[in-house]
Amino acid sequence: MKNNWKFTEVWIDPSHSPPYVLLLLCDSEDNCQIYDPAQGYKVVFSTNNYDEAKLYLLEDEFESVEGRVLAAEL
Template sequence: MLSHEPVLAEQAKTWKFLELWVDPVLFPPKILMLIGDQDGTCRIFSPGANYKLVVAHSNYEAAREWLLEDEYERVQGQLLAEEVL
């Protein structure tokens, strides 16, 4: 499997944080990544689908509501872009 570390380091210039969200009802659980950009927009990607963009929102609250509506739960913690550089 290819490492996405160089891609993450490059994208760290535009994103502020990354969160993992999980659908605990499914087995194996479905995982989504929420990436919050420096400008406040948020994008949700699916690692299980080759990091395909699932949906984009204009702010964190809208992205969070979308995930909660689909019964996803946030994994504790955030990865900050400044920690990747």
């Protein structure tokens, strides 16, 4: 994904201690990638549909951390 992201969300698996974290970044065209910080920010899932990315995370029992970080806020 180019450096043109629109927003990012933090998702956690609370069954781990500390919780396992994944980052979801999407651009203005709904191209989304999920990054794993524990694996050097490797892309673990990529799609052109936000709902598909969200379903991927929910199927693995990840929970969204409240709120988004918008690119305009940085």
